[in-house]
Amino acid sequence: MPDQKNIYKAIRAKLTNIIDESPLIKTFVLVPENEFSFKTGQFIELSVDGIGEAPFTPSSSPLVTEKLEVTVMKTGYVTDYMHNLKPGVHMGIRGPFGRGYPVESFYGKEVLILGGGCGLAPIRSLLFALESIKDKLVKVILCYGSKTPADCIYKPIFERLNNTEKFEAYRTVDKADESWDGSVGVATTLLSKINISISNSVAVVCGPPIMMKFGTIRLLEMGYRDEQIYLSMEKNMSCGLGKCGHCMMGEFFVCRDGPVFTYNEIKHNPEIWM
Amino acid sequence: MQYKSIKKEDWDKTMEQMLLSYTIFACIENEHGLDYELLKPQDVQKISYNKPKPVTSLKTFFLPVKENVSLEKAYEKPRIILGIPNCDIEGLSLLDEVYLDNEYTDVFYSNRRKNTLLIASDCFGIQEHCHCSSYNIKAYSEKHADLAIVRLGETILIRIISAKGDDFLKKIPAVQPAGNSDLIEEIEKEHLATEALLSKSNTGLADYKKTGELVTNAKDGIWEKYSVNCVSCGACTTICPTCTCFLLLDRPGFEKVKQMDACQYPGFERVAGGEDALFELHKRFRNRYMCKYVWKPLKFKSSACTGCGRCIEACIGRINKNEIFMELAK
Numbered sequence: 116m117p118d119q120k121n122i123y124k125a126i127r128a129k130l131t132n133i134i135d136e137s138p139l140i141k142t143f144v145l146v147p148e149n150e151f152s153f154k155t156g157q158f159i160e161l162s163v164d165g166i167g168e169a170p171f172t173p174s175s176s177p178l179v180t181e182k183l184e185v186t187v188m189k190t191g192y193v194t195d196y197m198h199n200l201k202p203g204v205h206m207g208i209r210g211p212f213g214r215g216y217p218v219e220s221f222y223g224k225e226v227l228i229l230g231g232g233c234g235l236a237p238i239r240s241l242l243f244a245l246e247s248i249k250d251k252l253v254k255v256i257l258c259y260g261s262k263t264p265a266d267c268i269y270k271p272i273f274e275r276l277n278n279t280e281k282f283e284a285y286r287t288v289d290k291a292d293e294s295w296d297g298s299v300g301v302a303t304t305l306l307s308k309i310n311i312s313i314s315n316s317v318a319v320v321c322g323p324p325i326m327m328k329f330g331t332i333r334l335l336e337m338g339y340r341d342e343q344i345y346l347s348m349e350k351n352m353s354c355g356l357g358k359c360g361h362c363m364m365g366e367f368f369v370c371r372d373g374p375v376f377t378y379n380e381i382k383h384n385p386e387i388w389m
Numbered sequence: 390m391q392y393k394s395i396k397k398e399d400w401d402k403t404m405e406q407m408l409l410s411y412t413i414f415a416c417i418e419n420e421h422g423l424d425y426e427l428l429k430p431q432d433v434q435k436i437s438y439n440k441p442k443p444v445t446s447l448k449t450f451f452l453p454v455k456e457n458v459s460l461e462k463a464y465e466k467p468r469i470i471l472g473i474p475n476c477d478i479e480g481l482s483l484l485d486e487v488y489l490d491n492e493y494t495d496v497f498y499s500n501r502r503k504n505t506l507l508i509a510s511d512c513f514g515i516q517e518h519c520h521c522s523s524y525n526i527k528a529y530s531e532k533h534a535d536l537a538i539v540r541l542g543e544t545i546l547i548r549i550i551s552a553k554g555d556d557f558l559k560k561i562p563a564v565q566p567a568g569n570s571d572l573i574e575e576i577e578k579e580h581l582a583t584e585a586l587l588s589k590s591n592t593g594l595a596d597y598k599k600t601g602e603l604v605t606n607a608k609d610g611i612w613e614k615y616s617v618n619c620v621s622c623g624a625c626t627t628i629c630p631t632c633t634c635f636l637l638l639d640r641p642g643f644e645k646v647k648q649m650d651a652c653q654y655p656g657f658e659r660v661a662g663g664e665d666a667l668f669e670l671h672k673r674f675r676n677r678y679m680c681k682y683v684w685k686p687l688k689f690k691s692s693a694c695t696g697c698g699r700c701i702e703a704c705i706g707r708i709n710k711n712e713i714f715m716e717l718a719k
Contacts, residue, residue, distance in 0.1 A: 125645070351657075360635075
């Protein structure tokens, strides 16, 4: 029984800026008071003092350690409070937790990223990580869908990626408005437009549960093998330590064994799409 | 296994003396039955031996219902818990796997474990819902505890299980090597008799592995049927020696309060945005069975059901899991 630090204790981080991304989504820029770093795809528990905490995968580059960006959709009790915060206050951070994307295993391959909705937040962090190792990759294709053009966050990222060697980015919306002249349809419809060598690629899926399910089915139809598909699972990760039980998905604690799994690791479990 | 012995009279005196330096909880009969009670000097004679089993489980000594996990704890007097049945000892073994893992050790749990001497008690006889042996758990402890105690007439026999237990006994001058092999034989006879009772009482009940298969293969509609009388009160998980789920609450100053939780409560798996994989009662009901008999066995070495039967005793809907398993096995 070794003496260890208090695993439940949060470190303080100063909220230095808040960026409006969409009517319901804001990015919080945080400067941790203690040394803090994460691997892309890992998540943190971010707390509002005295109110509560919730799990988020940082949206910033894992290579930047002096500050951290977390993109938050206003969707519940804690996130409502977050959206009312003003720069200058302190927030609490626990983590990083779990298993992120194994980017080293992507070397020499084409990387297909299928994203939807707020799933672009962790994907942005992954894109930063992949940009830093692009010499080792064949190419990276992002296919992203949002409900409406206004719901799309980080809009400048698409143009930047399309101007970056080895990167391609495609967007679609479920429902167009007068400002939109691009693709209309769910994110998976973009998959028929891309040119990718499936046998030498991996696919990363991150988005709402319904998109994860149908995205995975579509990738399998395209010829992806189970172990080539990486899923970032969403559950009620409360402690982040594999103890509180809230994120149990079959025999896995998503917070600790995931949140990133290959489809091969979890496909036997009917609970994954519940 | 090595036995020591002490006269009952000397053991009682020892317990009284130990109260000066330890907080002692012992199994004593109260108006609800046998339970772990804070021992007072005048109650030493009331300590129950060889008898199953405390109404509540051991886990509450290590996982309080609610605790602030931000504050440094003040020094606590070392504890002795006396009279623990093996179902509780085995349950603690699962708690250890969860809370003492090397990467994320819960220092509050760890301090309590270090601060506590566990004295198990052999069960001579069974209660109505006892079924430890069906899950390959004995009615007496040989591991995970520090000592195990048996009363035979006016003699107390003590099995030494851990070095910590051995060190404790060395401090008691009246403890002697157990020379009388007749007494050891008598204990072994009682073990066999208890096993026979368990076997007879649970004829046809599937073993732990087979139970997992029954639960996995249960057909659609089964859980709706069996959960009809469930009111999501969480009594089954609260009283269970192996249920460990909790919630972290926030208090001002970035303090965290850890509060025991249960998968039987609505909202246990609800995520921001409102999606809830366990929204329906029958899914929560099924979750407990899947967790105990299918998922935890894939993840942990220790058993997630120790056959204590307390969930059956505590259920206000009179749901008997063993009757469910018997029916699933048909």
